[in-house]
Amino acid sequence: MVLSLNAQSNQVIDIGRVSPGEIDYAGFKLDKDATVHIEGAGASFEKWGKKLAFYGWIIDSESRELVWSLLDVYESEYFHGEGSFDFKTDIELKKGSYEIYFTGMYDNSYTKYQVNDFTDLIQEVMRAIADDNEQPYYRNEKYYMTLSGKDGFTANKGREYLDKMAEKSIVSIVRTGDDEIETRNFSLIKETKLYVYCQGEKDGRRMYDFAWIYDLKTREKVWPNNLTDYDRAGGGRKNFLAFQELNLPAGDYEVQYITDGSHSYDRWNVMPPDDPQMWGITIWSDNEDKKNVSNKVKEFLPVVDLTRVGDNEFESQGFELTQDMDVRIICIGEISDYDPDDYGWIIDANTREEIWMFTRSRSEPAGGAAKNRKVNEVISLKKGKYIAYFASDGSHSYRDWNAEPPYDQKMWGLSLWAVTEKDKAYFKLFNEEELNDKNVIAEITRVTDNVRKYKDFILDKELKVRVYAIGEGDDGDMYDTGWIKNMDTGKIIWEMTYRTSEHAGGAYKNRMFNNYIILPKGNYRLYFESDGSHSYMDWNDDPPRDQMNYGIKILKE
Numbered sequence: 001m002v003l004s005l006n007a008q009s010n011q012v013i014d015i016g017r018v019s020p021g022e023i024d025y026a027g028f029k030l031d032k033d034a035t036v037h038i039e040g041a042g043a044s045f046e047k048w049g050k051k052l053a054f055y056g057w058i059i060d061s062e063s064r065e066l067v068w069s070l071l072d073v074y075e076s077e078y079f080h081g082e083g084s085f086d087f088k089t090d091i092e093l094k095k096g097s098y099e100i101y102f103t104g105m106y107d108n109s110y111t112k113y114q115v116n117d118f119t120d121l122i123q124e125v126m127r128a129i130a131d132d133n134e135q136p137y138y139r140n141e142k143y144y145m146t147l148s149g150k151d152g153f154t155a156n157k158g159r160e161y162l163d164k165m166a167e168k169s170i171v172s173i174v175r176t177g178d179d180e181i182e183t184r185n186f187s188l189i190k191e192t193k194l195y196v197y198c199q200g201e202k203d204g205r206r207m208y209d210f211a212w213i214y215d216l217k218t219r220e221k222v223w224p225n226n227l228t229d230y231d232r233a234g235g236g237r238k239n240f241l242a243f244q245e246l247n248l249p250a251g252d253y254e255v256q257y258i259t260d261g262s263h264s265y266d267r268w269n270v271m272p273p274d275d276p277q278m279w280g281i282t283i284w285s286d287n288e289d290k291k292n293v294s295n296k297v298k299e300f301l302p303v304v305d306l307t308r309v310g311d312n313e314f315e316s317q318g319f320e321l322t323q324d325m326d327v328r329i330i331c332i333g334e335i336s337d338y339d340p341d342d343y344g345w346i347i348d349a350n351t352r353e354e355i356w357m358f359t360r361s362r363s364e365p366a367g368g369a370a371k372n373r374k375v376n377e378v379i380s381l382k383k384g385k386y387i388a389y390f391a392s393d394g395s396h397s398y399r400d401w402n403a404e405p406p407y408d409q410k411m412w413g414l415s416l417w418a419v420t421e422k423d424k425a426y427f428k429l430f431n432e433e434e435l436n437d438k439n440v441i442a443e444i445t446r447v448t449d450n451v452r453k454y455k456d457f458i459l460d461k462e463l464k465v466r467v468y469a470i471g472e473g474d475d476g477d478m479y480d481t482g483w484i485k486n487m488d489t490g491k492i493i494w495e496m497t498y499r500t501s502e503h504a505g506g507a508y509k510n511r512m513f514n515n516y517i518i519l520p521k522g523n524y525r526l527y528f529e530s531d532g533s534h535s536y537m538d539w540n541d542d543p544p545r546d547q548m549n550y551g552i553k554i555l556k557e
Helices: 070-078 120-133 160-168 287-292 421-426 434-439
Strands: 014-015 023-030 035-049 050-060 066-069 082-094 096-106 144-148 155-156 170-173 181-188 193-202 208-217 221-223 239-248 250-256 280-285 304-307 314-321 323-337 340-348 354-357 372-381 384-391 412-419 427-430 440-444 452-459 463-474 477-486 491-495 510-519 520-528 552-556
Touching: 014 096, 023 035, 050 070, 082 452, 096 144, 096 160, 096 477, 160 170, 160 280, 170 181, 170 250, 193 287, 208 280, 208 463, 250 280, 280 287, 280 372, 287 304, 304 314, 304 452, 314 412, 323 421, 372 384, 384 412, 412 421, 421 427, 427 434, 434 440, 440 452, 440 520, 477 552, 520 552
Parallel strands: none
Antiparallel strands: 014 144, 023 096, 023 155, 035 050, 035 082, 035 144, 050 066, 050 096, 170 280, 181 250, 193 208, 193 239, 193 280, 208 221, 208 250, 304 412, 314 384, 314 427, 323 340, 323 372, 323 412, 340 354, 340 384, 440 552, 452 520, 463 477, 463 510, 463 552, 477 491, 477 520
């Protein structure tokens, strides 16, 4: 984007001379209805089936509506790919503030061609030099537009009106560039009618530059909703705008605007929208309702936070509920087919039994790529101790996406939230390692390749114990497995087998045993043995869910 410095006097504006993808602009104010004079040089080229146009237009600063466009006026006369042309006209305008723009850009109304970055642009310039020296359309300094007026005409930079409007709005995120994530919060003390105006980039149902409004307490999306309509914003097909009246109850809200790596206020790769400075989102209310709006927003933080998870990470957090209660779970992860790749789950800390799991059937689209999935639900948990987990694979994670990211990127992972403010008092966090130390009788975990380990333990009375083992098995046989030997009798009294175990998550060969057995008083030896592949930190397939406990442990009931 280029802010014109070419205004020669208060009565004349001179803009243009841009490279493809850039916009030059300025503004002017009319103190009364008046005639303004427009002239300049435009262009329309067609090469290799691609159309490139240099053109200008004017919008009303208050209504943000298009009032004049060189494309509209001269489309049938000049815009047929035949090269440069001069234009001159007078138009009548009402008293008010206006903005004038000039750009050079490819027209994707006719082709899917796009200039995505500087490299593409250089390639096009070189082709033009090689193919056509008589019509070198890369000489963009030839194309410009001037606008002049007489009494009551005052030129300006073209930013003033929008800047003042932004100051008076509840939220204004405009002139957004590439790869931006902008966040603003606001609070409503009572139900209020808001006006939402958003411009962005979309292709079919896929959003690339767009905004969302969340309820901060529930993290539920309140806009866009099923009443939101998307209209053309002018220029390229993928430019859209949404304008909607939105009634929101008292509460605290977050607005996010996210852009991808191309086609934005920084630089356009197809024809820009009619109102390029408004690329973003603006929210305002009626003057009489401004008293309902506050910037004193409550801080809502999760009681368990396993978010912003990167590649190949395994996160966990123990928590205790001192009474039965409802808990909100928000989990955003990756599910390409049926089994999840980046996912969270919750287990009972004492029994190691799964309480909650992130699955395709439980989740819904999280925006962006189809594999982004989200769960936002409230579940009931009994008083007790639990452990929350989140595991990721080696690709597509926070700040390292290999496809379109989800809308709420920073929430990638698992988080737990108190449903009411007073419920926070009934949450207590603990270290999983410390809990295990108290309950473990014997343990061999985090087992690597080609290991045969044992641990001795003594029971001074008959005891009901839990055996928790994770190993590797396939087609009825076990390759990484454990067993218990009574050292007084020399007999093996328990062994992990394929038939007594179950799937442990991840690859189907990951097996788990988690159940109680009765051990008489005596001396015992706990064993675990692994083969030469697929073990802790050296997996040759998807790891089990509870990879940190790969091996075997005996726990007190």
